[in-house]
Amino acid sequence: MPTPQRKVPFNALDRQNGGELGARMADAARRVVAGGWYVLGGEVDAFEREFAAWCGTRHAIGVGNGSDALELAIASLGLPAGAQVAVAPNAAMYATLAIVANGLEPLFVDVDPRRATIDPQALASALTPRTRAIVSTHLYGTLADMDAIDSIAREHGLAVIEDCAQAHGASRDGRRAGSFGTLACFSFYPTKNLGALGDGGAVVTSDDALAARVRQLRQYGWKEKYDVTVARGRNSRLDEMQAAFLRLKLPLVDGWNARRRAIAARYARDIRHPAIEVPPVHGDDQVAHLCVVRSERRDALRAHLAACGIGVDVHYPIPDHRQPVFGERYAALSLPVAERLARTSLSLPCFAELDDAEVDFVVDASNRWSG
Incomplete structure (x- = not known):
């Protein structure tokens, strides 16, 4: 039986990135090329300020992709090896891989059947003395029950990392995704609600010390150039071209x-x-x-x-x-x-x-x- 011609695509990135917006992105690309500075320059600085303001946080730190955002956010907490991080098991391993990469143990917690996000009641029951943090994924673009999750975290002294890779702009009571947790992580993969034309990500937080730590971790652990003072650093930087594209898309x-x-x-x-x-x-x-x-x-x-x-x-x-x-x-x-x-x-x-x-x-x- 012949395969039918597809009538409705699952996604069509050319529709968003063409037309007037495409022309504006082409202009931005020419500006970046002509500027001669391609990594951690003015476009990234401007996007970080604009994105932090949009999320309602003090800081945004551009990184290479959403998975790096999760790994670096977890690393910034300095948790002891083998500590547990509670996580929902229904989000394709992204957060789980970041937990394991940091030498930590995932504590899998079942999800709410309506929202498909981590179930606060199941979370409270699953915690152990070794649990030090929670990753709360806003799956499919739906905010988790952050009031309940934050309450549990405060009671037990746990850090909360929001995984906002699918929830750009989701809000409750005037607060956007990314502003509820200790830190929050975003992906700008092209299919996301705010998508680049390649890989990109960000960590947002209102904690000044954690923001400074993530900035070091994204660039080798440097305090200053070639002066490595933080372990687990890497090369994970949002580039100028993607930041320029994201700046154009953010208001839309x-x-x-x-x-x-x-x-x-x-x-x-x-x-x-x-x-x-x-x-x-x-x-x-x-x-x-x-x-x-x-x-x-x-x-x-x-x-x-x-x-x-x-x-x-x-x-x-x-x-x-x-x-x-x-x-x-x-x-x-x-x-x-x-x-x-x-x-x-x-x-x-x-x-x-x-x-x-x-x-x-x-x-x-x-x-x-x-x-």
Whole structure:
């Protein structure tokens, strides 16, 4: 059977990065090239100030990518080897890998079935005397219950790192993602709500000492050039070209988020198939980085939509505690909500440049599924 021509892409970065914005980015690229300074220069300085102000923090430190942001944020805390860091197991290992890379132990905690973010009640029950920090991932663009998580952290003296890679601009009570924790980490991978034209990331914080530590860690651990005073340093720097592109896009993110949210709300309202569960859209605390539906017959639904020419994906198919890299280490650990999400979740197209006719097509195809 021939593969159908795709009618609705899962993503289409050329739509965002073309037209007037593309022309402005081309001008910015020429400006950076002509300036002759390409790493940690004026564009990065300006973006760090602008992004920190946008997030509502005192500092933003540009780094090479979102994974480095997580590793460096954790490293800046100076936790003892073997300490535990609590983390949800349903976010593709990114935070877990950063924990392990720092010589620490992930403490896997189940997630809230509605938000798919770390469950505060499960978190409180899972903590041990060796737990020193929490990574709270705002999965799919939905803010975790940060009031409850911060309360638990204060009670037990724990640091909180927000993983905001999918939640640029999500807000609650006037506070944006990134302003709740001890530190927060962002990715600017091209598909993110604020995406560069390559890799990039940032750590944000209002703690002056931790900001200074992260700045050292991103550049070899230098206090001054060639003077290494902090262990675990590396070369992880946001470059001038990507910072220039991000500066142009930052003022547009709230508008793009509103469109993403509207698409997700349309799916929630109009997909009426009894075998497809579409989570509700909450409001400003949800920026619809991904629109993830659930079905006990996920693979059949995925095949049906693909046959209709609709781009879909699974975020994410293997919980962290079931990853082969751990062997049988967590074989006895049962996290039923995360395990069900891995089995049932399917991501539909949801990006700001998706047009209404394409949304209609996805809704119609979903409702026509024979599942």
